[in-house]
Structure formats: structure tokens, C-alpha cells
Amino acid sequence: MSAQPSIPAREQGEQSEENVITHPTDPTEGHSKRFEYFYKALKLASHKLSTKWTEEDFAQCFPTWAKESPQGVAQVRIQVGEHIRDQIVEQSTAVLNSYCAADGIDALAAVIADAKERVKEGNTDGLDVWKEGLTPKALVHARTGRVLREEKERLELLLKELDDENAQLFASLQEKQGARKELSKELDTYLNDLDEALDQANALPLDDVSEWMETVVDPVPMNDK
Structure with missing residues (x-):
């Protein structure tokens, strides 16, 4: 068997570098301006949310530390705010990616741009241009159907739990009502x-009873008391 030709280490390194897939660090890269504006608005809202609490609000949480080191409290507030902002942006980006929001907004931007061009050309009598073979209603159903189905299942499970709890409470109430009725009968x-x-006692002849007590029952001598 003939030996296989060896590949120089330099070429191997170049090939391995070519096989590495690099992901853009900017989520808006390669997408429309509309998505870029949307993502900037998301980051701005996250920043405002994470810096909504002032230094005074933060200092009230740590009054002793704020008196001893006001600069330290201010620095920690900034760091915590940045961490909260980054977490909001990261998790929001993950949600957007899971629903392919960028591609959807890009498609919407393309449709709007095409519609504006047709309006400029005076072509406003044609049919809606969306996607071949699909109506806007069908596309909306395809996007939202899964979410609504999951929400329906969650609500059905919650409703079943509430029904079971109500059944237990109703059974307990009936049991207590039965016990109360039995107690009322007793x-x-x-x-x-x-x-x-009391009626029988009131019907007794008290005079005869007193006379009988005097004649039948021997009086107790005083010295025996």
C-alpha cells in the first residue's frame, strides 16, 4: 500500500480555520433597517428599565453602607443595572431568535417597501402581495397556532386543577353540613x-311532696349535723 500524502501543518491550520463557523456578534447584522430600529428600541427600553431606580433608592436598601461608602454604593448600582440590562437583552434576543422574529420583520419590511413602490407607480388596484399560495390569515395562524395551542393546554390544565380543588372543597362542605345536621338533631x-x-317537674303537687317529706323522712338530729 502506498503512503497517503501528508498535509503540512500550516495547511491543516488554514483548513481548520476555514471550517470554523463565525457568528455575527451584532444581532442586527444582515437584517433590515426596520429590525435594526426594533432592536435598538428593545435595548433602549432595557436600559431605561435597569436604571429606573436612582442612587437614593439604592442607598435606602443599604443605609449603613451608603453612609460609609457612597461611591461604592453608586458603583455597585451601575454594575447591577448593567447586569440586569444585559440579562434582559440576552433573554429577549433568545426569544426573538426562537420565533425567527428578525426574518419576519425583514419580510414585513420588504412587503411594505414593495407596497410603497406600487403606490408610487399608481398600481393600487392589484391583489395583495404576500406569499404565493398563502393568505395573510394562514400565515398568522401558522405563527400563532402553536403558541395558542400551548396556552390552551396550560389553561386547560389549570382549569382541571381548579375543578379538582372545587370538588374537594364541595365534598368537605357537604360533610360539614351533614355533621351540623346530625348535631342539630341531637x-x-x-x-x-x-x-x-321540666313539664313533669312543674306538674308535681308540691304541697303533697312537702307533707310526705315531713312524715316519711326522719329529721336529722341537730347533734348529728
């Missing part, structure tokens, strides 16, 4: 017996 029986005993 109390009514006790009160009826008490009323009957």
Missing part, C-alpha cells in the same frame, strides 16, 4: 327531653 332531642322533664 341538640333538638336533648332540648325536647329537657322540656318534658
Whole structure:
């Protein structure tokens, strides 16, 4: 067998560098101006949100430290604000990428630009130009259907949990109502017996009872008391 020709290390390094895929650091690179404005607005909103609390607000959280080192508190506030801003932008960018928002906004920008050109040319009587074979309604359904389906499943699960909880509460309420009815019956029986005993006691001839007590029961001698 003949030996395979060896590739110089320099050429191997060049080939490996060519195979490395580099990703743009700027999410707006290669996209439309409309998406660029949208992304800048997102970053601006994130910056305003992360710096909404003032130095006085931050100092109130750490009053002792603020008195000892006001510059340190101010520096930490800036660092925390920058961290919050970066987290908001990073997570928002991930959400936008998951829904291919940049491509969608680019497509919208292209449609708007084409519509403006047709208006300039006076071509306003034609059909809507969107995408061949698909209506705007179908495209909206394709984008939002999955999200709405997941939300529907979440709400159905939440509704089932609430139904189960309501069923348990209703069963507990019925059990307590039954116990209350039984207790009420027992109390009514006790009160009826008490009323009957009082009626019988009131019907006794007190004079005859007193006379009987005097004649039948021997009086207790005073010295035995």
C-alpha cells in the first residue's frame, strides 16, 4: 500500500480555520433597517428599565453602607443595572431568535417597501402581495397556532386543577353540613327531653311532696349535723 500524502501543518491550520463557523456578534447584522430600529428600541427600553431606580433608592436598601461608602454604593448600582440590562437583552434576543422574529420583520419590511413602490407607480388596484399560495390569515395562524395551542393546554390544565380543588372543597362542605345536621338533631332531642322533664317537674303537687317529706323522712338530729 502506498503512503497517503501528508498535509503540512500550516495547511491543516488554514483548513481548520476555514471550517470554523463565525457568528455575527451584532444581532442586527444582515437584517433590515426596520429590525435594526426594533432592536435598538428593545435595548433602549432595557436600559431605561435597569436604571429606573436612582442612587437614593439604592442607598435606602443599604443605609449603613451608603453612609460609609457612597461611591461604592453608586458603583455597585451601575454594575447591577448593567447586569440586569444585559440579562434582559440576552433573554429577549433568545426569544426573538426562537420565533425567527428578525426574518419576519425583514419580510414585513420588504412587503411594505414593495407596497410603497406600487403606490408610487399608481398600481393600487392589484391583489395583495404576500406569499404565493398563502393568505395573510394562514400565515398568522401558522405563527400563532402553536403558541395558542400551548396556552390552551396550560389553561386547560389549570382549569382541571381548579375543578379538582372545587370538588374537594364541595365534598368537605357537604360533610360539614351533614355533621351540623346530625348535631342539630341531637341538640333538638336533648332540648325536647329537657322540656318534658321540666313539664313533669312543674306538674308535681308540691304541697303533697312537702307533707310526705315531713312524715316519711326522719329529721336529722341537730347533734348529728
